[in-house]
Amino acid sequence: MNSTDGAPGPLQGLRVLELAGIGPVPFAGMMLADMGADVIRLDRVGRGAHAADVDELRHTSINLRGKRSLSVDVTTPQGRDVVLRVIETCDVVLEGMRPGVAERLGLGPDDCMARRPDLIYGRMTGWGQTGPYAQVAGHDINYLALAGVLEGIGRPDSPPTPPLALVGDFGGGAMFLLFGVMAALHEVTSSGRGQVVDAAMTEGAALLNTMNYSMSAAGAGTTERGEHFLSGAAPHYDAYRCSDGHWISIAANEPQFYAELRDALGLDGKEWDDQHDRALWAWRKVQLDTLFGSATREQWCERLEGRAICFSPVLDMHEAAEHPQSLERQSFLSREGVLQPAPAPRLSRTPARVGARPPKIGEHTIDLLTELGFGPESVRQWEIDGVIGSRADSD
Known part of the structure; x- marks a missing residue:
């Protein structure tokens, strides 16, 4: 404290x-x-x-x-x-x-x-x-x-x-x-x-x-803007707009988090199987854009918070101060x-x-x-x- x-x-x-x-x-x-x-x-x-x-x-x-x-x-x-x-x-x-x-x-x-x-x-x-x-x-x-x-x-x-x-x-x-x-x-x-x-x-x-230099040297990253999986290229690591104009964030990078995301959203088709299939990333983004745009931020919080997805609402500075996590820790x-x-x-x-x-x-x-x-x-x-x-x- x-x-x-x-x-x-x-x-x-x-x-x-x-x-x-x-x-x-x-x-x-x-x-x-x-x-x-x-x-x-x-x-x-x-x-x-x-x-x-x-x-x-x-x-x-x-x-x-x-x-x-x-x-x-x-x-x-x-x-x-x-x-x-x-x-x-x-x-x-x-x-x-x-x-x-x-x-x-x-x-x-x-x-x-x-x-x-x-x-x-x-x-x-x-x-x-x-x-x-x-x-x-x-x-x-x-x-x-x-x-x-x-x-x-x-x-x-x-x-x-x-x-x-x-x-x-x-x-x-x-x-x-x-x-x-x-x-x-x-x-x-x-x-x-x-x-x-x-x-x-x-x-x-x-x-x-430094990490991105390491990833580039190992052939695991890209220097092209917007193509890195941590810069929003991956559909499972991005921010999505909700029906009320607010946003939520998803960071289901690891297999266990991705599996939980699929379960929570009902993403059952084989087109969701290979998490790292870049050929499907653009299509998946369109699907998730539509899905997350069908409900409010609060509704998504009620549905996804507490699940092992790596999910959080996107808050502005004043909202951040009123979030329960911030209030508990007096942040x-x-x-x-x-x-x-x-x-x-x-x-x-x-x-x-x-x-x-x-x-x-x-x-x-x-x-x-x-x-x-x-x-x-x-x-x-x-x-x-x-x-x-x-x-x-x-x-």
Whole structure:
């Protein structure tokens, strides 16, 4: 179960500085905060173009939950020195800017590790820190395209289908950034030396595709879009539209599940015997389309749930939160009216915790500077000069 009572998580004592950005780096920081790390977000002074930079919308920025906000103008010498002083107290820095930007700000790996030699400096970009594409602009769809992943997603008669930025930005990016950071944190316990984690979304997405490389090498898979049995080519592994416009999913890959599917649906003819006869797949799809389109999603749930078929209804985000499985495990929560997934995965002894609400811009600036020993007169002058931003600036 997730903890909501302030109990320490497994990463208690770990301090992370996250340079402000959007998407996968804040998501990585959120996961660390969920596990108990003290994550400090370095916010811009003033307001930017994103919801995460606007106080009125901060409560909707789920990726910021559980963090503290430090607002500093790092383009000033005083601001840069303040941030470097904070970094002296940190174990990890996370940043997702284009290669070279952090260096130009005076906050690159060399600058930071000069202050903290055992620092783990986690960087994430689309293409990586080096190579001919390092400075090329891009987004999730571009990274998947170059990784050889996008071409395989979608139907044969449709263009490649972008998978909601989940595979590149968050799967290939944030998750591999976290994996690299945790590996480096383990290594530093024996060497005492920090290092840079260079996480490229393109490489992470390609690595997620490892199974398909194995299947292709063994002659068991295909690289043609929509022809892979896991991409919807197989009639027994697909989503089907019901009479009410909702959908259900079937994944009866194994022989025992396929046999159960046939029994549940009354598919008795010999044309259903050989599960892997591709010559019959298109015909079978037409039959299943018609069959599943004859009843509502709820009716199919009543008929098929509980049978060994690998069946589930296709739910939207709000329906997912209300499903009995989600309710039993408290897989979702609502805070200030914002529905959001609960922390994952579950740890038995030191569970993740649902941290504080997303902070206002600069909400913790004064507290953090006080912790670092800066005098009140210096802090007040920096506020006057616009070097730092505090919660008072947002009110």
